[in-house]
Amino acid sequence: MRIYLDQIGCRLNYSENHTLAGRLRAAGHQTVCTPEEAQVIVFNTCAVTADAGRKSRKQIRKLHKLNPNARIAATGCWTTLAMSEAAALPGVALVADNHEKELLHTLLEPWSAELDDPADVARMQPSGTPFEFVTAPETRTARTRAFIKVQDGCNNKCTFCIVTVARGESRSRSTAEIVAEVQQFVDEGVQEAVLTGVHLGSYGRDLQRSPTDLKELTNALLMDTDITRLRLSSLEPWELADGFFDLWGKWPDRLCPHLHLPLQAGTDAQLRRMARRCTQDSFRGLVRDARSSISDVIITTDLIVGFPGETEADFAEGMEFVEEMRFAHAHIFPFSARAGTTAAQYANQLTNAVKKERSARMHALVEERGRAERQHFVGSTRSVLWEGEGQPTDDEPGRLLWTGLTDNYLRVMASAPAEVDLRNRITPVRLAELNGDTLFGELMIR
Numbered sequence: 408m409r410i411y412l413d414q415i416g417c418r419l420n421y422s423e424n425h426t427l428a429g430r431l432r433a434a435g436h437q438t439v440c441t442p443e444e445a446q447v448i449v450f451n452t453c454a455v456t457a458d459a460g461r462k463s464r465k466q467i468r469k470l471h472k473l474n475p476n477a478r479i480a481a482t483g484c485w486t487t488l489a490m491s492e493a494a495a496l497p498g499v500a501l502v503a504d505n506h507e508k509e510l511l512h513t514l515l516e517p518w519s520a521e522l523d524d525p526a527d528v529a530r531m532q533p534s535g536t537p538f539e540f541v542t543a544p545e546t547r548t549a550r551t552r553a554f555i556k557v558q559d560g561c562n563n564k565c566t567f568c569i570v571t572v573a574r575g576e577s578r579s580r581s582t583a584e585i586v587a588e589v590q591q592f593v594d595e596g597v598q599e600a601v602l603t604g605v606h607l608g609s610y611g612r613d614l615q616r617s618p619t620d621l622k623e624l625t626n627a628l629l630m631d632t633d634i635t636r637l638r639l640s641s642l643e644p645w646e647l648a649d650g651f652f653d654l655w656g657k658w659p660d661r662l663c664p665h666l667h668l669p670l671q672a673g674t675d676a677q678l679r680r681m682a683r684r685c686t687q688d689s690f691r692g693l694v695r696d697a698r699s700s701i702s703d704v705i706i707t708t709d710l711i712v713g714f715p716g717e718t719e720a721d722f723a724e725g726m727e728f729v730e731e732m733r734f735a736h737a738h739i740f741p742f743s744a745r746a747g748t749t750a751a752q753y754a755n756q757l758t759n760a761v762k763k764e765r766s767a768r769m770h771a772l773v774e775e776r777g778r779a780e781r782q783h784f785v786g787s788t789r790s791v792l793w794e795g796e797g798q799p800t801d802d803e804p805g806r807l808l809w810t811g812l813t814d815n816y817l818r819v820m821a822s823a824p825a826e827v828d829l830r831n832r833i834t835p836v837r838l839a840e841l842n843g844d845t846l847f848g849e850l851m852i853r
Contacts (some may be wrong), residue, residue, distance in 0.1 A: 408519055409437050411445035411477075413470065415462055418640055420483060420605045422554035423508065424451055428514040436519075451508075452483035452493070455628045456743035465495065471498030474768035480515060482508045484573035488747070492782045505559075507596070516522060525688050544657050549683055551599065551794050551831045553592040554640075555830075557585050558604035558611075560640065563643070565671075566682045566749035567711060567742065569702050570605060582619055582627050590632045594691065598792055598831060599636035599663075607650045614761070622648040630659045635833060636814065638663040641827045642707070644670070644693050645684045657805025664701045665816035668693065669709035670732070673725030677714055689727055694732055703789075705780065705815040707736040713762030715753035716744045722765055726772055735780040735816075741766045781817060781846060788851060789813040791836045792793055792820070793829035811837075821848040 411429055414420040427449065428438045439445050444529025452463035463485040463675035470479060478500040487491045494502045500518075503511055558579040561571045577746070589600050602625070604610060611619035621639075628637055637658075642713050655662050665678040665773070672678050675686050685693075697704055710729065729737070733734040790813065806822040809829045813819055813836075821836055823829055836848035 408515070409439050409444055410447045410449060411439050411442045411516075412449045412451075413442070413466070413481070414451035414453075415466060415649050416451070416455065416459060416483070417600065419559070419605065420451045420453065422556040424449070425554070426556070427511055427518055427731055429567075436514060437791055442477065445474060445477045446519060447472065447480065448477045448498075449480045449511065449515075451481065452481060452485035452564045454483075454488050454573055454745070455490045456486035458743065459744065464492075464666060465519045467496045467499065471496070480511065482511060484570060487573045488569065495605060508774055521689055530622050550595075550597055550603060551792055552725055553589075553599070554601050554603050555589060555592075556580070556604065557602050558607065558609065561606040562609065563606060563684070564682055564749075566680065567671075567714070567745070569745040569748055572747050574605050577613055579607055579610050579612070579614055581614065581617070582611075582624055584688070585624065586627055587596050589628055596831060597634075598833060599638060599639055600634050601638045602628075603640045608646050620648045620665075620733060622654060625654055625662070629654075629661055635661065636663055637685055637711075638665060638816075639667075641667045643684075644668045644690050647693075652697055652704075655704075659702070663814045663816070664704040665707070665814070665846060666697055666701075666704060667707045667709075667791055668774040670729075671709060671711050672714060673710075673728035674721050674831065677721055677725065680716060680753070681711075681714065691731075694813075703784070703787075703815055705735045705817065706732070708732070709738045709740070710732045710769060710773075711740050712765040713741050713757040715744075716752060716755040716759065717757060717765075722768075725848050726769065729769070730772060730776060733776055733780055735777045737769075739766055739769050739773065754844075777803070777844070778841065781844070782841050784813075784817060786838065787843055788835050788837045789815070789817070789819075790833050791819045791848070792833050793831065796830060797823065797825075797828075799825075810845075818845045819848050820845055822852050823850055 412424045414424050432438055448469055450470060451461040466479060479498040480501040480503060481493045482498050482503040486502055492503050501514060503514055508760055542588045551569055558577060560575045560576045560577045576749060592600060609832060610621045610624055653774055655664060670690060672681055673684055694706060791811040793809050793811040798806045803822050804824055807825050808820060808822050810820050819836055825832060835851040837851055838846045838848045840847045
């Protein structure tokens with residue numbers, strides 16, 4: 408079959424789709440680049456906010472409009488929470504919740520006989536339980552960065568979060584399996600691996616036969632693979648192993664100095680109402696320890712504004728704390744009441760107008776602090792992993808403009824002679840000028 412895979416939402420969804428693509432290709436199917444080419448469309452949905460659910464529904468309708476003849480298989484968090492609604496959308500022929508997602512390659516199999524010549528279709532065999540993590544061979548040579556799913560689910564009960572309902576309890580892959588997958592990516596030419604999970608910091612605690620943690624996993628990956636760069640995605644700001652930040656001193660050239668630490672709220676009162684397992688003081692201490700241990704670390708975060716009961720005084724205190732933390736960037740979400748969460752039942756729900764106004768103020772603050780953090784690096788030299796293809800520019804005939812990310816997650820652009828191919832290369836760059844969120848640099852190569 409010709410299959411098109413699409414997704415919205417977190418990096419975990421991207422990692423899951425890449426794994427599914429590998430399984431499908433290994434079984435003899437073809438993954439295609441546009442929905443118009445497909446016989447089957449797989450869409451991995453998101454439900455982190457009400458808006459994400461709306462976007463999931465909108466995208467399914469759009470995919471059906473682009474190719475009315477394709478069968479759509481809907482999966483992911485929003486699908487898990489709204490099975491009947493997903494099944495009723497136009498074009499949807501299969502609905503798979505998150506427990507069935509790992510078996511999608513098997514669930515799609517009955518369509519093969521209808522859509523292809525059965526003699527030409529490789530049979531796909533069930534791989535085990537829905538929670539088994541399977542990595543199939545996959546051609547990814549065009550990629551510079553790989554997202555590695557190391558765990559799924561979460562045991563925390565944050566009062567605003569629907570993801571724990573959609574994804575279930577925390578469960579981890581074995582270290583050996585993850586090491587093998589990362590080395591496979593290295594062999595295919597990938598330069599950077601990003602470890603992802605719903606609650607990455609809880610990695611390994613559920614592995615009863617060989618309990619481990621994220622610190623040990625990170626160390627094993629840097630010892631036992633040849634990955635040039637290893638980056639950690641979102642880390643809840645608690646339960647990190649003792650001496651966790653010492654890893655950056657041990658692996659300064661390979662472990663990326665970037666931490667995404669979701670704060671969500673800047674006051675102790677709101678953190679308690681959210682059932683977050685941190686306080687202002689503990690978060691402040693964590694950031695202080697990170698900055699003292701990790702040279703040139705960039706810290707980013709997630710923030711919720713307009714949580715039920717948030718007063719103007721609460722918001723002002725939170726703004727002061729956010730300014731103190733000097734985040735380089737933040738994902739800022741107006742509170743979204745999700746059915747099935749505790750916070751949806753709280754009194755004193757704020758109006759959309761109040762949430763919108765506070766969101767705008769928080770965005771302005773974070774943008775100001777982010778510019779100051781990026782400005783700090785003007786004049787320095789950092790390594791940049793170049794992505795995509797160079798683009799011609801009228802300003803510099805005979806040269807191409809490239810974009811990439813520094814090890815500490817700063818967006819950089821630089822030009823190079825047209826004959827120089829920077830794709831998937833890591834080179835030193837002198838950061839010369841800040842323009843908006845992007846640093847413009849000068850290549851330090853001949």
